[in-house]
Amino acid sequence: MDAKLLLKRAFKGWVGSAWQYSPAGRARLTTAGVVLMLHRVLADDQAANTPHRGPLCVGQQSFEMLLIWLRRHFDCVPLQQLLEQPGGQRPRVALTFDDGWRDNAEYAYPLLERHGVPASIFLSTDFIGSPQGFWWESIGETLWQHAADPASQPLRERLRSHGVRVPDALLQAGSSAVRSRALGALLQRLKTLPAVTLQALADACPATGAPHSLDWAQVRQLESSGLVSFGPHGASHGILTQFSAEQLAADLRRSHEALQRHCQAPLPIYCYPNGDHNAEVRAAVANLGYRHALATQPGLIDASQNPLALPRIDVSQATAQATSLLAWRLFKGARA
Structure with a gap:
């Protein structure tokens, strides 16, 4: 990391920490709740530190340090309780997790249990209990491990048919930051493709063995702990604003019914895939009985927000490792 970036991070961390401990910061944080957005906890901090994984992954060691920091400075409460009463004496x-990664049962839950921190997991329900992998991981790991190998040729050909070129940097050997950044940029580009296209691309990847997602037995086991609650994150994980009215209704209904069928007490809270929503999506979610819905724009929770477009603060590997950077994110969220 170059000196300029280090200096920038140090400045953000200083500003964030100074605000958090200031009278103004303490007053704001006791009147507005914080919802954190995570995705996947990995066993290995080194793997989470790569540029293409860092925004969505947190290493287990960093995650535990994050939990310790949160317990020191916040009351860690269930999501529904926070939305009903954001403010408190402290x-x-x-904590929220998107998608339903199997890793979170193996690496996140034991730490949640150890530190007594509740969490909500929002499931992409078509994938739960399915051998189909999440497209992000299937495509990302195929290109990261096999970009120049015959194993990735079917995927590369399908990408070309959709006008997506694999960058030359990614076709090189090794695990350099340059390769990782190229892969991260490519995956971000793919997010705008239709869900059916992304799944076809994932299906062109070689099998990796263990499934990426939780299965319903794990969901029931985690829910029975009393520490983890579950809500819907769409069925297909497609961008809801790209669907026709009929497709939107079908996707929302499918995810809703899956949670009702498999969970004892599913959350009355929806979580938009990729955070995308509009008036039509919000109305359709409300028609299913959801009183709150989570997006991805940064901010704190208070009475001024639309309950069907609530903000969250995202947690990356960098912010989990350096909680002063998370304090900076809170500072920025308070000003949003």
């Missing part, structure tokens, strides 16, 4: 925080 700042309040709720």
Whole structure:
């Protein structure tokens, strides 16, 4: 990391920490709740530190340090409790995880249990209990491990048919930051493709063995702990604003019914895939009985927000490792 970036991070961390401990920061944080957005906890911090994984992954060691920091400075409460009463004598925080990664049962849950921190997991329900992998991981790992190998040729050909070129940097051997950044940029480009296209691309990847997602037995086991609650994150994980009215209704209904069927107490809270929503999507979610919905724009939770477009603060590997950077994110969220 170059000196300029280090200096920039140090400045952000100083500003964030100074605000958090200031009278103004403490007052703001005791009147507005914080909802954190995570995705996947990995066993290995080194793997989470790569540029293409860092925004969505947190290493297990960093995750535990994050939990310790949160317990020191916040009351860690269930999401539904926080949304109903954001403020308190101490700042309040709720943890959310998107997608339903199997890793979170193996690496996140034991730490949640150890530190007594509740969490909510929002499931992409078509993938739960399915051998189909999440497209992001299937495509990403195929290109990261086999970009120049015959094993990735079917995927590369399908990408070309959709006008997507694999960058030359990614076709090189090794695990350099340059390769990782090229892969991260490519995956971000793919997010705008239709869900059916992304799944076809994932299906062109070689099998990796263990499934990426939780299965329903794991969901029931985690829910029975009393520490983890579950809500819907769409069925297909497609961008809801790209669907026709009929497709939107079908996707929302499918995810809703899956949670009702498999969970004892599913959350009355929706979580938009990729955070995308509009008036039509919000109305369709409300028609299914959801009183709150989570997006991805940064901010704190208070009475001024639309309950069907609530903000969250995202947690990356960098912010989990350096909680002063998370304090900076809170500072920015308070000003949003």
